Amino acid sequence: MKIGIVGGTGKIGEGMAMRLSRIYDVLVGSREIEKAQDTCESCLRYADDNGLSCTVRGLTNQEVVDGADVIILAIPYKHLDSTIAGLHGLEGKIVISPINPMEKHDFFEYIPPTEGSAALHLKKILPESTRLCVAFNNIAGNRWRDIDGELEYSVAVCGDDEESKLIVMDMIDRISLLKSYDAGPLTMSPVIEGLTALVNNIAKCNHMKDVGVRFV
């Protein structure tokens, strides 16, 4: 199975690439292919230094969509519309949204679009046959990037296509100590996305860093 990371050169995207490329064929995408190739260099160097195998290629976002079975949209909400408008061939693909529309003033605030969440907005602008899942929303970029550290978090996964949800959950359970949980249909996405604002505020108000969630 080939995993594509659209926007794979940000902090979260690069951390995902480094962790996933030990397990899967990973295609890292960027608007600027050189940046994607830099990220791949980092992955390969780290793997080499640590005696790990690693399969990763740096491509454009469109080439990632063309080549991958599962596509993670590791982009900020503000670039979502323009990124999707610039891509074709998403029909039938599994797309994962870890996107949280959020603003920071005195506190972090969850600011969903009129559809109710980034994912519900995304559902409207993606082809009907795209199999959209929400996952990875509540893990801090710093934790992804700290690749020597384990990720001991729960990951809530929601979506309306049961088969793709199982594929995504199986993928999550192979990454570090992550544990996936089926959270029901895509209508649960507002809570999962909003939870990121909550854990960010908890970090801020309680002098903690990179707070995540475990369901117990």
Next chain:
Amino acid sequence: MKIGIVGGTGKIGEGMAMRLSRIYDVLVGSREIEKAQDTCESCLRYADDNGLSCTVRGLTNQEVVDGADVIILAIPYKHLDSTIAGLHGLEGKIVISPINPMEKHDFFEYIPPTEGSAALHLKKILPESTRLCVAFNNIAGNRWRDIDGELEYSVAVCGDDEESKLIVMDMIDRISLLKSYDAGPLTMSPVIEGLTALVNNIAKCNHMKDVGVRFV
């Protein structure tokens, strides 16, 4: 400090009464005083059987408001308006809302009122000087009632009055193994309330029982 539980005869209210009456003077309220007194009997019998001390009295909801410093609204959302309309003297009191407006069809769904959450609605109908905090939303009634079991959960607390938030957090940290976290202002209440629908769906979809949350 006297803790009042309005609606203290439901599953959550009774469990709260049993656990809190070991630590605080607890006033249990109900629309029917006999029910409140039955709950107190249960608390006293359990304490007696287990060699624990316990201070608890069964009263009407209005007597609870009159006598308590901190008032927990352990009532379903559908009774919120009529309960508040029937009470007076809430000025200056600390009021805790663990209320989650939620419906269950195929899945649990968070259905907040137009203000955005039960707590934001409550803020509108309470006297301006009432010090409203949101807490205890994500702990299942079964866990409260299982008083021999520890509650090993995180409790997100939000509110706009910093002093009352500290009092509520100190109270939480004395109950079993609960750990309180300041989650910021009352505008975070939609996420905290919605999280209950999420953990309920996670329980349902993953064949688990009484799922709660830990922030890590």
